[in-house]
Amino acid sequence: MDVIVIGGGISGVAIAYELAFDREVLVLEAEKSLAVHTTGRSAATWIGSYGPAVVRDFTAASHAYLIDPPFEVDGPVASPMACLWLGVNGRDDDVRRLVAETPAELVDGAEAEKLCPVLRPGAVRVAAWDETALDLDVMGLHHAYARAFRARGGTIATSARVASALREAGEWVVTTTAGDQFRADVVINASGAWGDVVGAVFGAERLRLEPRRRTIFQSPTNASLEGVPFTAGIDDGFYFKAEGGAVLCSPQDASLHEPGDPKADELEIARAIEAVNDVTTLGLRSVRTAWAGLRTFAPDGNPVTRWDEKADGFFWYVGQAGYGIQMAPALSQHAAALIRG
Structure with missing residues (x-):
């Protein structure tokens, strides 16, 4: 396995889809189904005038993608509002x-x-x-991302809460509470509110999310x-x-x-x-x-997309605040580019 993404919300499936183009990617979701928490409880909007400057930049860069996604969707995921x-x-x-x-x-x-x-x-x-502004079909977008990710060969495991992690011979050995064990070169922390909790398991720095x-x-x-x-x-x-x-x-x-x-x-x-x-x-x-x-939120209010300073091969993809859905396409492409170097 090349990459493990922790978290199956819109952020997790978006970054997983982007990386699955040329890497073997696994998404680990702690709950029984995807998008149980923040993604499934949003106001479902894209508003270019909403949020701080960095957020507005990523939001604007996501507009065309939402209007005409590059993968199959069951219907329009964005309509004028x-x-x-x-x-x-x-x-x-x-x-x-x-x-x-x-x-x-x-x-x-x-x-x-x-x-x-x-x-x-x-x-x-x-x-x-x-x-x-746009009215979004959030779950339609999420389902389309997950389907497109699987079509690229990606795998999603639910009820897979991370219990422990060990860096061994340049790989992360990740064990879930169910006892399943996975190995990957890179781990991406897209666990939202659980970001610092997950980071602690990997010995990463504390972001004070x-x-x-x-x-x-x-x-x-x-x-x-x-x-x-x-x-x-x-x-x-x-x-x-x-x-x-x-x-x-x-x-x-x-x-x-x-x-x-x-x-x-x-x-x-x-x-x-x-x-x-x-x-x-x-x-x-x-x-x-x-x-x-x-x-x-991260302390400065901006999304965090960077490698950890303590844990090798551990990438932060958190702190999207209330803007994660409207900037998901551009932010995931940005993070994927950073991961690829």
């Missing part, structure tokens, strides 16, 4: 800064009300309009959702979009959480409902369903 950033809570300057740095266009409050029909009159003075909870919920509304774009407060206090005749919403919470299976934060949901109702006529009152996922 507009995004409106609202200058709430006196954050007008942040809106102007976003417009200066991204493809978004500055609009005044009156225009924002036309672009988002449920926006309450006079709720904002300025907003940023990004009509380049920060898994943070993000709550998402769906609420019914009597308001018409026709023409409602993906809408977010520039202060990261909330976002919402129409989905299936209801409103998909998030308080954009980011509280520290141990690696695992987080539950939705009811207090954050209540806060988000209040914030959304303050600026819209949606009249959200109840929650139909709610869930949470973990977004894992």
Whole structure:
């Protein structure tokens, strides 16, 4: 085996697919199925104006790939979707800064009300309009990556949590909790929130990754959702979009959480409902369903794609925060190029 990738989310299958072009690659997934955690719990969007500068660069570089993937897909994985950033809570300057740095266009409050029909009159003075955004079929993309990876000869093992690792004669000897043992020249840590936990097994440096909870919920509304774009407060206090005749919403919470299976934060949901109702006529009152996922940050907020400084043959591919899906194509190509030298 040339490469072992630890983690079967979108990051893991994307980097595995890229490397399987010319290498023998195995993906080890701790759970019984792939994409159980962060990948399967996202808001499913590509927004070029979202995230710090490095993230926006990789996001932009992934656009064409998502529109026309180089492998077989069951249907379009990306469809047009507009995004409106609202200058709430006196954050007008942040809106102007976003417009200066991204493809978004500055609009005044009156225009924002036309672009988002449920926006309450006079709720904002300025907003940023990004009509380049995309709605993503995340699981469709993930399944297509996994299928294309297998078509290149790649192997995926589930229920394969790493128990121990030993560097021996230039190879990693990796043993799972099921007792299975695998050997490979290179190990790629794409385990998301478990990044530091996995790194410790290999004697790698500690990156001090920060898994943070993000709550998402769906609420019914009597308001018409026709023409409602993906809408977010520039202060990261909330976002919402129409989905299936209801409103998909998030308080954009980011509280520290141990690696695992987080539950939705009811207090954050209540806060988000209040914030959304303050600026819209949606009249959200109840929650139909709610869930949470973990977004894992490196200390500087940028993704980590590099060799470890202590453990030979151990490559970090973590810290994608909440942007991993929208930049997966370009970031995986970048990481694969680094691994190939």
